[in-house]
Amino acid sequence: MNKTIITSITLILTVCVLCIAGCTTAPAGTDSLDVVLADTPVPEISYNDTPVQYHEVNGVKLGYREFGVDNNEPLLMLIGFGKTMDHWNTTFIGILSENYHVYVYDHRGMGESTDADGQFTIAQLADDAAGLITALGYDSMNTYGVSMGSSVSLELLCDHPEKVRKAVLSSATYSANIPETKILHVLLLENAEGENVNTGVRKEAVANLEWDGCYDNLSGIANDVMLITGTADIITPQSVAVDIAGQINGSWLVRFKKIPHAGSSYAPEEYGRITTTFLEINESPV
Template sequence: MPIVETNGLKLYYEERGSASAQPLLLIMGITAPGSVWEPHVAYWEKYFRCIVVDNRGVGKTDKPAGPYTTAQMADDYAGLLDALNLEKVKVVGCSMGSTIAQQLAIRHPQKVSSLVLMCPWARCDNVAKAIFQHIMTCKARFRPEEFSHYIQLLIYSKASWDDEKVAAELAEGRQQAAIGAEPQPLHALEGQAWACITHNALESLPTLTQPALVIGGKEDIFTPVWMAEEVAKAIPKADLYLYEKAGHIFHFEKLEDFNERVKSWLLVH
């Protein structure tokens, strides 16, 4: 099992694709293990050396007491890149993963060649802080399937809920959450949530020299459009693309277009 000791913890990762291809580091969001990248990695591994990781606090990676910070989690990844002898990588970060990616580019600019920032934020307003606090409360009080239901309501768009096939898949997902073998412990979820709440990179983003693709969904109620627009405006070399009729999980709702769009952008940048 591939484990790297970095920044005081054991970090689990997997590699997919050719070892000679351009390295692509994938950083997932709050509550999610690296395996959530599977529908994307299955496509991207044809073009890149994909490095898929379980963040601090989830999956097979250590789950120390929190709170965590996005800077701390970025340093986790810097240590991983050092251990893999990778001098410079392309980075795709989703949600909380986008905040970690921002910090990795800010704190270790020589390690990052380009960034794809999915449903990102540079800072939390009071609404965002309240949502993350409520996520912690729900995790503490809800059964796993109830917690899953709340997260689904945050991340899927109306178009998905109105699709009977997708709605049935979401119901199946809630059932699986009830019997999941490796649930994230409360203290680890709280650690990640505090990292999300306290992330504030707005003043540092203008210093980035790497090209960035900021991408999201126009119906995202979790991290609304203004957040993506603020990130894109702050980064000097940023492109912005927002999907119609898509929410926080736009990368599943618009899977084929997203996989191809990101692949094409990364091959140029």
């Protein structure tokens, strides 16, 4: 039976008072974990002051920025649908950069990254992520994916598991074509078929709609995985994260009360601290 850890988060100080992030009660027999927000300044980062660098990967040029300490604990950030690397919340990235060498990048056809002719796929985007990890000089990295970035991360876990140390999947789904994600499906159709839609956004929409998903492969994922979901997410509802967590043996599941889709933009400190906690814990048997 899969051991899904439903993490109960106790957030102190004003966070509890304002109820911006909440908890799911851990059922009997599961582990709980308290995350305390450190009363320390968050490192400031600036996209404008951080130069874009480039690597040739799979026939395209991927633009990226890097932040944080110069050590061998890298963290690759996979952004969501229609967004570029500068859309990551700076407080969130600042927290992660306290202990990790953080890389943010643009998917092919978006922002600073170039594209090739023809339609790309989610599997191609996963190949790009694997290729970028290699190009940056690493055998593997920790990864954090949000929304479409989580879909790319799931494909990466299935196609290139050796490239992933630990994976965080935020606002995840295993398909955009299931009943639970009907709002997402409509949004993607509008961007795939609408007029005056950016070419890169249109291709991302098509790639998501054509992705068959990877539900049948979830049980084969052996990497350490944490899913983060918000109870107010109507784009990729929490029930989908629960389903995915139930399929990945030993995965973590963290739910934030009243947080909508892509919650790191709404509760960056809480998302940053729980991500750091997950990445730092040694889950090897004693």
